Amino acid sequence: MSSVLTDSEVALIGASPYKADFPLLSQNPDLVFLDSAATAQRPAAVLDAQRSFYETMNANPLRGLYRLSVEATQAIEAARTHVARFIGATDDAGAPQTDSIVFTRNASEALNLLAHTLPQVVGLGPGDDVVISIMEHHSNLIPWQQVCAATGANLVYLRLDDDYRITHAELEQKIGPRAKIVSVTHVSNVLGVQNDVAAIAARAHEVGALCIADGAQSVPHVSVDVRALGCDFLAFSAHKLGGPLGIGVLWGRPELLDAMPPFLTGGEMIDSVTETGAVWSPAPQKFEAGTQDAAGSFAVDACLTYVESLGMDAIERRERLLATYLCERLQELPYLTVVGPTDPTRHVGAVSFDVQGIHPHDVASILDMSNVCIRAGHHCAQPLLTYLGWHSTCRASIAFYNDKNDIDRLVDGLEQVWGIFNGSR
Amino acid sequence: MEVASLYNAQFMDHVTHPDYKYELQDATHEHDGINPSCGDELHLAIRMGDDGRIEEAAYTGHGCAVSMASADMMSDLMVGKTPEEALALCELFKGMITGTEKDDDKLEEQLDEAAILKDVSHMPARVKCAQLAWRTLAEMLRSDGQQAEATSTE
Numbered sequence: 001m002s003s004v005l006t007d008s009e010v011a012l013i014g015a016s017p018y019k020a021d022f023p024l025l026s027q028n029p030d031l032v033f034l035d036s037a038a039t040a041q042r043p044a045a046v047l048d049a050q051r052s053f054y055e056t057m058n059a060n061p062l063r064g065l066y067r068l069s070v071e072a073t074q075a076i077e078a079a080r081t082h083v084a085r086f087i088g089a090t091d092d093a094g095a096p097q098t099d100s101i102v103f104t105r106n107a108s109e110a111l112n113l114l115a116h117t118l119p120q121v122v123g124l125g126p127g128d129d130v131v132i133s134i135m136e137h138h139s140n141l142i143p144w145q146q147v148c149a150a151t152g153a154n155l156v157y158l159r160l161d162d163d164y165r166i167t168h169a170e171l172e173q174k175i176g177p178r179a180k181i182v183s184v185t186h187v188s189n190v191l192g193v194q195n196d197v198a199a200i201a202a203r204a205h206e207v208g209a210l211c212i213a214d215g216a217q218s219v220p221h222v223s224v225d226v227r228a229l230g231c232d233f234l235a236f237s238a239h240k241l242g243g244p245l246g247i248g249v250l251w252g253r254p255e256l257l258d259a260m261p262p263f264l265t266g267g268e269m270i271d272s273v274t275e276t277g278a279v280w281s282p283a284p285q286k287f288e289a290g291t292q293d294a295a296g297s298f299a300v301d302a303c304l305t306y307v308e309s310l311g312m313d314a315i316e317r318r319e320r321l322l323a324t325y326l327c328e329r330l331q332e333l334p335y336l337t338v339v340g341p342t343d344p345t346r347h348v349g350a351v352s353f354d355v356q357g358i359h360p361h362d363v364a365s366i367l368d369m370s371n372v373c374i375r376a377g378h379h380c381a382q383p384l385l386t387y388l389g390w391h392s393t394c395r396a397s398i399a400f401y402n403d404k405n406d407i408d409r410l411v412d413g414l415e416q417v418w419g420i421f422n423g424s425r
Numbered sequence: 426m427e428v429a430s431l432y433n434a435q436f437m438d439h440v441t442h443p444d445y446k447y448e449l450q451d452a453t454h455e456h457d458g459i460n461p462s463c464g465d466e467l468h469l470a471i472r473m474g475d476d477g478r479i480e481e482a483a484y485t486g487h488g489c490a491v492s493m494a495s496a497d498m499m500s501d502l503m504v505g506k507t508p509e510e511a512l513a514l515c516e517l518f519k520g521m522i523t524g525t526e527k528d529d530d531k532l533e534e535q536l537d538e539a540a541i542l543k544d545v546s547h548m549p550a551r552v553k554c555a556q557l558a559w560r561t562l563a564e565m566l567r568s569d570g571q572q573a574e575a576t577s578t579e
Binding site: 366 | 431434437440441462463464487489490518548550551554
């Protein structure tokens with residue numbers, strides 16, 4: 001096929017200047033890491049921040065009245081403010097809405113928090129609809145299956161057309177007057193396609209439903225502005241952005257967070273307690289029971305500072321070139337089928353593919369021999385793969401620190417895989 | 426490195442030109458095995474002779490190369506074995522694949538070609554694939570064909 005990228009664009013994704021910022025990558029120059037959709041590598045700035053927290057300000061945040069504890073508390077609050085700014089969670093005057101940012105363990109926990117608290121707020125019951133898409137990661141699927149099983153509500157799936165899009169007609173048909181909650185992924189972790197969350201949120205609001213966006217695969221790759229998206233909640237994980245493992249974010253409209261009951265209960269989330277009852281702290285503390293990962297929050301703050309120093313626009317531009325080059329190179333291989341749009345420009349981060357007649361686990365095992373890391377399997381999106389008629393696929397996913405050489409090495413590795421199975425090595 | 430030696434010509438021959446991948450017409454024992462993580466599905470059949478020894482073993486199904494090559498090598502190995510001998514070989518294979526049996530001479534002598542799957546012991550994600558046929562056979566023999574439920578590696 002003809003090349004979509006010009007020579008000058010290909011030159012822009014030559015040797016990555018960013019690998020030097022990532023200890024694991026700079027210490028393993030032979031490693032080709034193409035599984036950032038599972039978890040990103042972490043820059044030294046994040047690792048240093050985590051260590052620095054424990055060395056200089058380690059104390060239990062929130063409750064201590066001494067200087068160290070106050071510093072730990074400030075670390076969390078500074079991170080909260082930074083996250084709010086990063087995703088455009090600001091009031092009309094442009095000030096970050098820190099009370100709209102809840103720290104969780106990961107995107108899954110953020111979505112579980114919503115699944116456990118929203119049904120009460122919207123009065124979900126038999127005959128009501130919870131609408132998700134067929135391309136959800138299990139973390140935005142199983143919680144709603146459970147909610148529907150417990151409440152008698154129906155789980156309704158938005159399906160894709162032949163071009164892997166959720167059409168307007170599909171939105172109008174599936175998101176109807178019975179819909180109370182609509183929860184969709186912003187970017188598919190399998191197909192890499194981006195959904196029009198603004199249109200989905202608009203339709204949800206038209207029928208009086210709430211709209212949740214799963215930003216696990218979008219926040220690391222595209223500028224996300226919750227005001228522009230128009231949704232009511234956004235969930236994502238820090239580790240896919242280069243932050244530490246074990247921290248996630250739930251953003252919610254403050255008035256909705258206020259109306260929601262707590263999820264986990266215990267210390268740090270109450271104002272007062274008697275033998276028979278308790279008064280909850282206001283959001284976001286209401287949702288943060290127990291000692292929080294202050295070191296992790298501090299490292300998230302450092303992660304956002306690092307990302308902003310590169311610029312989300314620059315990251316987006318570079319990753320678009322990388323994803324395009326990846327998709328183009330893969331489609332040059334006659335025995336390879338891209339699972340998802342053939343248009344290279346529609347892939348955000350991830351490209352799934354099938355190597356004709358070779359099981360994805362064998363592909364991944366043989367690529368590993370050349371130090372090339374990809375994912376193989378159902379990618380925690382089994383209903384999607386079943387819907388598309390696949391049992392499992394291979395998936396290569398990029399981040400800004402990848403370069404052309406990484407993708408060329410993947411293609412060389414795939415040629416080797418094909419050779420081993422077809423006797424021409 | 427382990428992977429390089431695993432997907433060698435001998436291994437690939439069992440994948441591309443299997444000797445025992447067919448429906449056994451006069452089977453005395455049949456059993457299904459599945460490996461949910463890979464989606465491997467195996468239907469294993471044997472014909473037990475009047476002398477109490479396995480006369481023929483064959484399989485059908487689909488899955489990754491490791492599960493299919495392993496089934497092919499096992500089918501070859503089991504011809505002429507009594508159920509007790511077959512079960513002992515299944516245990517030995519399990520020991521090899523999980524890294525507890527390291528006596529290479531013993532493995533090569535008793536497991537024959539299947540000993541080339543030893544490298545899977547360094548690939549934890551593929552252990553279930555390699556074990557599928559052997560676990561399926563062991564359950565079939567232990568239940569003497571009475572068991573209806575498929576053997577699952579999960």
